Structure formats: C-alpha cells, structure tokens
Amino acid sequence: MNILITGAAGYIGSHSTVELIQAGHHIVMLDNLINSHKVSVNCIEKITGKNVPFIECDLRNTVLVESVLRDYMIDAVIHFAGLKSVSESIKYPIEYTANNIQSTISLLIAMKNSNIKTLVFSSSATVYGEPKYLPLDELHPVSAVNPYGRNKLHIEEMLIDLVASDPLWKIISLRYFNPVGAHESGLIGENPIGIPNNLFPFISKVAAGELPYLKVYGGDYPTYDGTGIRDYIHVMDLAEGHLAALRYINKSAGYLTVNLGAGFGVSVLEVIKMYELVSHKKINYEVVERRPGDVAMCYANVDKAKLFLNWTPKRNLNAMCASAWYFQNKL
Numbered sequence: 350m351n352i353l354i355t356g357a358a359g360y361i362g363s364h365s366t367v368e369l370i371q372a373g374h375h376i377v378m379l380d381n382l383i384n385s386h387k388v389s390v391n392c393i394e395k396i397t398g399k400n401v402p403f404i405e406c407d408l409r410n411t412v413l414v415e416s417v418l419r420d421y422m423i424d425a426v427i428h429f430a431g432l433k434s435v436s437e438s439i440k441y442p443i444e445y446t447a448n449n450i451q452s453t454i455s456l457l458i459a460m461k462n463s464n465i466k467t468l469v470f471s472s473s474a475t476v477y478g479e480p481k482y483l484p485l486d487e488l489h490p491v492s493a494v495n496p497y498g499r500n501k502l503h504i505e506e507m508l509i510d511l512v513a514s515d516p517l518w519k520i521i522s523l524r525y526f527n528p529v530g531a532h533e534s535g536l537i538g539e540n541p542i543g544i545p546n547n548l549f550p551f552i553s554k555v556a557a558g559e560l561p562y563l564k565v566y567g568g569d570y571p572t573y574d575g576t577g578i579r580d581y582i583h584v585m586d587l588a589e590g591h592l593a594a595l596r597y598i599n600k601s602a603g604y605l606t607v608n609l610g611a612g613f614g615v616s617v618l619e620v621i622k623m624y625e626l627v628s629h630k631k632i633n634y635e636v637v638e639r640r641p642g643d644v645a646m647c648y649a650n651v652d653k654a655k656l657f658l659n660w661t662p663k664r665n666l667n668a669m670c671a672s673a674w675y676f677q678n679k680l
C-alpha cells in the first residue's frame with residue numbers, strides 16, 4: 350500500500366515507518382519538525398536501505414497535503430502528528446487545540462477531497478481520565494482531565510461522526526499507553542527537543558550524566574513501593590501494532606478503538622532499578638510531591654487488540670531499558 354505517515358519524523362512515527370517499510374509498504378513521511386529532527390529520515394533510510402520521500406510541511410496546509418495525497422497515490426494515512434505533552438497543554442491550551450484539532454481537520458478534509466477513507470489515528474490512554482477500574486478496557490468511560498486529553502477525545506468524536514456520515518470510511522483509533530525504548534539499531538529512539546517530559550528519555554539523560562537527577566513525583570501512592578504504576582510498551586511492539594491495525598481495517602469498514610499497551614503495570618522505582626541494571630549506571634533520583642492530575646495506577650487490558658488485530662506485545666522491561674540506553678549512547 351501507499352501510506353502517508355503524518356508526524357513521521359517523531360518518536361512513534363519513525364519506528365512505525367521502519368516497520369511498515371520492512372513489511373513492503375511504500376511510505377511518504379510528512380512532518381513540520383516542531384518536535385523532531387530531520388536526521389531521523391536519514392536514519393530510517395539507513396535502517397531500511399530504501400529512499401523515503403519526506404515532505405516538510407505543517408499538516409494545516411490543506412492544499413499541500415491534498416497534493417501529496419494525490420501525487421503519491423496514497424491509499425491510507427497513519428496520523429501521528431500532534432503536540433503531546435500534558436503539562437505543556439495545561440500551560441498552552443489554545444496552541445494545543447490550534448495544532449492538534451486544526452491539523453486533524455485539515456487532514457480529514459484533504460483525505461475526503463481525495464477520496465481516501467482509510468485512517469489509523471494515534472489516540473491515548475489519557476482519554477480514560479481517572480481510572481474507575483483496572484485494567485482499563487475500551488468500554489471504560491472516557492473523560493478529559495487536561496487539554497491534551499480533550500484534544501484526543503474531540504478527535505475521536507469527530508472520527509465517529511465521520512464514519513456515521515459515510516460508511517465507506519475505515520478508521521481505527523489506537524489508544525497508546527506509555528511507549529518507551531528504541532529500535533534495535535540504536536539509530537532512532539525518543540529524542541525530544543528540549544528537556545524531556547517523559548520518564549524514559551529523562552532517565553537516559555540522567556544515566557548519561559546530561560541531567561543531574563530524576564524527580565520522582567509522589568512516593569506515597571497506595572502502590573507496593575509508593576511510586577506511580579504505569580503500563581510501558583516497547584515502541585517496536587507499538588510499531589507492529591500499527592501494521593496489525595492496517596491489516597485489520599483493510600478488511601473491515603467502520604470505526605474501532607483499540608488499546609495498545611503491555612497489559613501490566615510497573616512502578617517508577619522498578620523502572621529505575623532495571624535501567625541501573627542494564628546501563629551499569631547509578632540513577633540519581635529524588636522523591637518529590639505528587640503532580641496534580643497524576644493517578645496512582647494505570648494499565649491496559651489488551652484483549653481487544655489480541656482479538657481484533659491478532660496482536661500481542663512481546664518485549665519486556667529489560668528490552669525496553671536496554672534499547673533506550675543503547676540509543677542514548679549512540680546520540
């Protein structure tokens with residue numbers, strides 16, 4: 350298939366691009382590089398041995414996006430592009446909505462005008478809000494507890510309306526838990542612009558001596574060691590999930606939401622211990638106040654992904670930490 354990947358130079362987009370190319374798809378990468386580096390395009394070409402067209406463009410440029418869809422005879426779109434920091438979204442709610450919602454509307458208009466109706470959308474476990482029960486399955490009620498989560502929910506609702514308006518659309522929203530780790534080559538990984546917001550790239554920089562210590566937000570949660578428990582999923586498992594999602598929607602019209610997570614939770618202290626083990630480095634950390642809006646525990650039920658996509662995550666916490674450390678050392 351000819352597939353347009355938006356946000357392709359970013360963390361999950363770059364890993365999924367590699368996976369899809371290796372499965373024989375023809376990929377066109379699009380990104381405005383607001384949170385990524387163009388060098389990831391060269392790295393993808395190095396890993397796959399293929400030339401990959403890269404369009405540096407803001408997704409809100411509907412005219413350009415439409416011409417890309419037509420020129421490359423695109424069959425399906427995987428939509429990763431967006432701003433993703435919860436804390437930043439609380440500080441800059443209008444900018445987040447302007448980027449995340451407007452770029453999605455622009456893409457959908459371009460797709461509609463070009464008669465392309467197959468879409469995989471990057472949603473997030475954030476749409477579940479405060480867990481009412483665990484593990485979180487797709488029937489868990491949704492609610493927005495921050496502007497970023499509200500953006501994802503709005504987009505999911507837009508997609509439901511779109512499918513209701515025209516049954517030829519085939520759309521799947523993948524609700525990711527916490528993607529971590531890197532490609533085995535160490536050439537691509539999570540390398541955000543500025544100080545990392547996410548736990549893994551932060552730990553990597555502490556292990557490498559680039560940041561002095563890690564702040565662990567909350568040591569008094571009702572969990573076995575007091576720190577927050579999250580569902581971390583290896584980014585290559587996630588990339589394989591996108592391949593599985595594409596296979597599924599090719600055969601089935603309509604709208605589906607599916608969790609992509611590991612299906613179990615680990616604590617922040619467990620992550621630190623594992624990272625120390627694989628890196629042979631001491632990770633300095635300080636336990637500080639809980640962050641407002643953080644929950645004690647959050648992890649996925651991934652039965653629906655098994656059932657509908659025939660997908661299960663394969664890589665463990667050791668592989669997640671080891672690949673993140675290998676990538677850090679190659680930066």
Ligand SMILES: NC(=O)c1ccc[n+]([C@@H]2O[C@H](COP(=O)([O-])OP(=O)(O)OC[C@H]3O[C@@H](n4cnc5c(N)ncnc54)[C@H](O)[C@@H]3O)[C@@H](O)[C@H]2O)c1
Pocket residue numbers: 355356357358359360361362379380381382383384385406407408409428429430431432433448452471472473474525526527528547
């Ligand atoms: N990483 C996570 O923890 C996580 C968890 C759940 C969901 N998600 C979602 O998955 C998607 C990908 O996340 P990621 O971790 O790869 O983030 P990322 O920031 O590494 O990648 C997103 C890419 O989108 C690009 N982009 C942003 N706005 C754009 C626009 N208007 N036009 C063109 N390009 C634009 C950025 O430059 C970046 O390369 C996002 O939608 C994110 O919300 C991520």
